[in-house]
Amino acid sequence: MRGGGDRPPAAPAWDLVTVPSRQGLEAVDILRLRTGVGPVLHDVSGDTLGFLVPEGTAAGWDLPGSACAQTHGRVRRSTGEPPVAGTRWLVPPGQGNPVNDPILLRLALGEAARTIEAADGIQAADGR
Structure with missing residues (x-):
């Protein structure tokens, strides 16, 4: 096969x-109920969730309590494996x-967050 046709498509x-897990899990539920959710990574330690967003989002991302990392044109391959070490898919592609x-x-x-x-x-008012 010419051009590597045996590889999965990009x-x-x-x-x-990236956001704290608690906030991310709430957001996943909100998105699932309303508009649908895209791929989401869960780190192995359970501290954070990572939402895959379109390339270029990091340039304008400014939401307090979250971070958006650029991938510098890195392309995710549709292999099923998480693209970030130490993570697993919460919502697979x-x-x-x-x-x-x-x-x-x-x-x-x-x-x-609200x-x-x-x-x-x-919980604080109830003394828990």
Whole structure:
């Protein structure tokens, strides 16, 4: 096969938005219920979730409590293996959107943060 036709096709290039696991899990639920979620990584230690977003998102990402790393044109291959060492797929590619929409992700992360803040406030008021 000419041109490496036996390799899986390239998936879209991406950047990675990283957030604390609790906020990320809330955001995944919000996105699943509303618009659909793209690929999400969960680090092995369980501390963070990483949302794959379109390449170039990092240049304008400024949401407090999160970080967005550039991939410098790195392309994810559709092999099923997570593209970042020490992670596993929470939402694998092919089970939703090809990447997460950064605007919808920002809204979901904001809503998730408010939900967590409200829940923590209720627990504090109850003396838990």
